[in-house]
Amino acid sequence: MTRSRLRPNFSVFIIFLVALTGFAQQQQSGKPGTGSSSAQGNATVAVEPDPTTPSFSPAKAPVENAVTSEPDHRVNVHGAISVGGGYAHFSGPAILPFYGGYGSWGYGYWSALAPFWWSPFWYGYAPYGGSGPGYGMGQVKLQVEPKTAEVLIDGAYAGTVASLKSSLWLDPGAYDLCIRAAGHADYRRRIYVLSGKNLAVLAKLAPVPGEVNP
């Protein structure tokens, strides 16, 4: 006999994702004064001395002349805690008076009372790294009038504001943005795009007297 029962479920998921990363990552040997090329090294602040940091600055001074040619043996612990609640309805025989839940991304158990039951569904999930339309990129949101204006990135035509749906996804970098429309003054700006960041560009192109607006 099959019966239905509505059971409240307030699950508290405590998840620890431990990943060991960064082991044996080779840092590039940073040479002070080599300009932007030195930024290719590891993210550690202590890699390079900064000649402009004063000795009397109250700010935390970086460790200077750190060894940079050795492997990086640091261990990075990644963790996540998920707290959630919800309810579920099971159409089968309702035997278990209570179920909670715990688990990790990818699997979940229903409770200590039913340790043999597992559900691929009953766990929280998140847009967790590596997904999304612009992963590793930055978004440029264009709030531009008129919408028929053309967008040029580093001199290359990218589309009209309308065709781009007022949004651009770009790799991290510095770009020369130009927005132009017939009968309007050009809008030029140097933009800096960072991964995972949004950059809003507001531009209302001013009509140029004497020129015909389309």
Next chain:
Amino acid sequence: MKAAGILTLLAILTLPLMADAPKGTVPRSTAGKYAAHTEVGGAALGATLLTPKDVHKAFTTDLTRCCLVVEVALYPANDKAINVSPDEFVLRLADTDTAVKTSSARLLAAQLQKKNSSATAVTPVGEAHVGYESGIDPLTGQRVHGVVYGVGAGVVVEGAEPGPASSERDRDVMELELTEKSLPEDMASAPVAGYLYFSIPKDNKKAGHQLEYTLNGQKVLLKLN
């Protein structure tokens, strides 16, 4: 022809060097347009301490997390060029003995990238599921099966995952932005402006600030707030 060729070659060789050079910002019409200003021997100095809101408007890089930003402009006298040296600016905290020199773009970019790499993110999550399950009931030993469906909501706090602006490439971009917008170091015969960055301990960010600089051989002190 030969001279033209040499000039072209020189231009090609120096172009990459100029690409990362500070360009600064457009100076306002007069030093008086800045929140603090002074004049010494015909040359003028203007400065404004940027609020966090101003910083967000002026920079893609989130500088509010690491330092104070001061927009500075120098106006040489009509017939006399002045030496602009960003390294000689000092930010003094009022009522303390603390003085801070400018921080380099490279150092700040590295600091910010490191902070971003270890940032925590709070993400709301929601789910809805429908499924079919079967299994052995541990209490009765009977096989049971049925359809399960449900909804859930919660929050996920993630730590130590790479956050926005945390890659090596991002560091390069942040360094480039800070460099290009910083006050150029040069002999200036025309008005010049740009930003200066000062790493200040958190506790002292709300203290009064004074900008010190030696203009035309005379030490000047501008009260910024």
